[in-house]
Amino acid sequence: MDASPIDPSAKPRKLPRRPASTLAEKWTTVDGVDVFYRESPDPPADARVMAHVxxxxxxxxxxxxxxxxxxxxFHTYVPDLPGFGRSGKAKGMLDIPDLAHAALxxxxxxxxxxxxxVGNSMGCPVIIEFAHRYPERIDRAVLVSPAGGLYNQPLRRAIGQLSSDAPREPFKMATVAxxxxxxFGVPSTLRMFRALTQYPSLQRLLEMRIxxxxxxxxRDPLLPHAHRVDEVASQTDSHVLVVxxxxxxxxxxxxHPGQLAHVIRAFMDDRPIENDPAWPGHVRLYEVHRGKHHPPAKA
Known part of the structure; x- marks a missing residue:
């Protein structure tokens, strides 16, 4: 059977927009601010909730x-906090306590x-503040590349650290960032940087009891060497596991999403932190510090 002739006057059919994520993209309104977020499309009924900051x-x-x-x-949420990404802006500039309250x-x-x-960079102080103010609402904390404090001051030093980090990240990261x-804009950057570097992240981290x-x-230029982290973490009777x-x-x-997801699963189930033999030779996990009161790994 012959194929139907093509009508040259017909408009080309538009392909549906490729979803930015396999997670469902949604909107809600919180305290008068439009908040954009992503969520597991079909999480198990008994799944533990995990939010990424x-x-x-x-x-x-x-x-x-x-x-x-x-x-x-896990029943997963990935919100854009107010003032960031596609979410609307709240009145006034948010600082770390404000962002923790917005998450609540x-x-x-x-x-x-x-x-x-689960937080990255500035998301870690937000989580630390959340645990400080609302301890009954947080089960566990995963702090990935925590930023802020004296090591990132002044602004020119932080800019230099970010410049050093950029070529160490995947090229596609720039298309996202x-x-x-x-x-986000320059004025917001200056105000938020001041709030971030003045926040007592280390003190609050060592006070956490989850x-x-x-x-x-x-290879992260924004953080002190892991040995310094171990030295500081060892000064307190903490629940902190450093990898x-x-x-x-x-x-x-x-x-490194595969490796990070791997270690998060092990942490959530109190299993040993082990390397996957299928990983490239230059990618390995090392346990740097295990707090005295951190749950022992289940063999």
Missing amino acids: HGFGLSGRYLLPTAERLADE RFFDDRGVDKATL VPDYVR PTLVVLGQ LLEGAAHAINYS
């Missing part, structure tokens, strides 16, 4: 590679009673 000036887009790998096992109100809106929070930074995983990139990922820089959630 983005970094400075960014949206949740760059967290998706890791979040998607965990979305079948997002959970209230979604009916989430308790969650594990640059539009987010442009949207199981906490810290994942550091061995070093060889070959990674700052944006581990984007550059």
